[in-house]
Amino acid sequence: MHMAPMNHSLALKIGRDIGGFVILSITALCIGIALNQLRDHPLPLRYASKAERLDEVVATLGDTQTDPLRSGDSPRADVRRISLDEFRKLAADQKAIVVDARAEIYYRLAHIPGALPLPRNEFDKYYQKYLTVLDANKNQFVLIYCDGHSCKDSELVANALSRLGYTKLAIFGGGWYSWTEHGLPQERL
Amino acid sequence: MNRLKDMLENIRVLLILRLLVGVTFIYAGVLKVKDPNAFADSIASYQLLPVELINVLALGLPVLEIAIGALLVVGLCVRIASFCTLILAGVFALALASALVRGIQVDCGCFGNGATSVRKMWLALGRDILLSATALVLYYENAVKVILKPCQPSSTV
Numbered sequence: 001m002h003m004a005p006m007n008h009s010l011a012l013k014i015g016r017d018i019g020g021f022v023i024l025s026i027t028a029l030c031i032g033i034a035l036n037q038l039r040d041h042p043l044p045l046r047y048a049s050k051a052e053r054l055d056e057v058v059a060t061l062g063d064t065q066t067d068p069l070r071s072g073d074s075p076r077a078d079v080r081r082i083s084l085d086e087f088r089k090l091a092a093d094q095k096a097i098v099v100d101a102r103a104e105i106y107y108r109l110a111h112i113p114g115a116l117p118l119p120r121n122e123f124d125k126y127y128q129k130y131l132t133v134l135d136a137n138k139n140q141f142v143l144i145y146c147d148g149h150s151c152k153d154s155e156l157v158a159n160a161l162s163r164l165g166y167t168k169l170a171i172f173g174g175g176w177y178s179w180t181e182h183g184l185p186q187e188r189l
Numbered sequence: 190m191n192r193l194k195d196m197l198e199n200i201r202v203l204l205i206l207r208l209l210v211g212v213t214f215i216y217a218g219v220l221k222v223k224d225p226n227a228f229a230d231s232i233a234s235y236q237l238l239p240v241e242l243i244n245v246l247a248l249g250l251p252v253l254e255i256a257i258g259a260l261l262v263v264g265l266c267v268r269i270a271s272f273c274t275l276i277l278a279g280v281f282a283l284a285l286a287s288a289l290v291r292g293i294q295v296d297c298g299c300f301g302n303g304a305t306s307v308r309k310m311w312l313a314l315g316r317d318i319l320l321s322a323t324a325l326v327l328y329y330e331n332a333v334k335v336i337l338k339p340c341q342p343s344s345t346v
Contacts (some may be wrong), residue, residue: 010332013332014272014332017268017269017272017332018272020266020269020272020273021269021272021273021276024253024256024257024269024273025249025253027256028249028250028252028253028256029245029248029249029252029253031252032248032249032250032251032252033245033248033249035222035248035252036225036248043225043226043229043244043247043248044244045244045245046240046241046244047229047233047240047241047243047244047247049230049233050230053226121226121227150294150306
C-alpha cells in the first residue's frame, strides 16, 4: 500500500464525499420514484398507515356487497381477547372459523391446523376468496391470530371484519408464538 | 493488535470485506424494492420521521442500497461507495438504538418484513455496528491511506 502525495486536506475530501453521497441519494430517489410508476399499484408519495389502508379496502368491499348488513360502516362488534385455552376450547367446541392474519408467506410455511389465510396486507384478495365460507358460518365465532402480542394485524383484521358485519369475533392475543411455544400441532401447505 | 492491523491491511481481506458488504447491500435493497409498502411500514414504526417523508424514503433508499452495493462489488468509486455505506449503516444503527432506548418494538425492515422482537432488534443493531465498522475500514483504506480520487478504480482495495 503506498501513500500518494496529499493534494487536499482530509476534511476537504470528506466534504467532497458528503457531496457525492447527496448526489447519489438524489439520483437514487429519482430512479425509485420513476420505477414506482411502473408498478401495478404504485406507492403514493404520502404514507398511509396499515389501519388507513385497510379502512380504504374495507370501504371498497363494503360498497360491493349486496347485503346491506355488509356495509363498510356497520356498527363495530365487541371484539374480545382470548387466551390459548379459550382459543382451543372455542375452536374445538363451537366449531369456530380460525383465520391467520399474518402475511401469506408465513401462513404457507406453517399455520394453526384448519386456519384460513386472511392476511392484513392482502385482505381484499383473501376475503373475497373465502367470502362464501365466512358467510356460511356467520353465526359462529371468527377467531383471529397473528404473530403474538406485539402484532397488531389481528386487531386490524378484526376491525375490518366487524365493519363488514361480523359480530362474533375474538382475537387470540398470544398468536403463533404462543401456539408454537406450547408445542402444538402445525399445518403446512 | 498488530496482527489485527496487518490482517485488515491485507489486500485479500479487504477485497472479501468489500464484496461481503456489497452483496449484503444489494440483497437488502432488492428485498425492499419488492415490497415498498412493508418497508414504509417498518420506517413508520420507528416513529422518527414525519409522514410526508416515509414513502419518499421507502422508494429511494432501496435503490441507493443497490447502487452502493453494486459499486462495491465491481470495485468502482469505492471511496464514495464505502463512505455512503458508512453513513447508511451508521444511521440504521442509530435508528435501532433509538427505538430500543424508547422501548419501541420495531421490525428493522433491513431484509424484508418479519416478526418483531427485542432480541431481533439487538441482533440487527449488532449487525449494523459491524457493517459500520467494516465500512469505516474500507473508507480509511481508500480515502486516507491510499488517497484515491472519489471515483478512481481500485485495483487493490
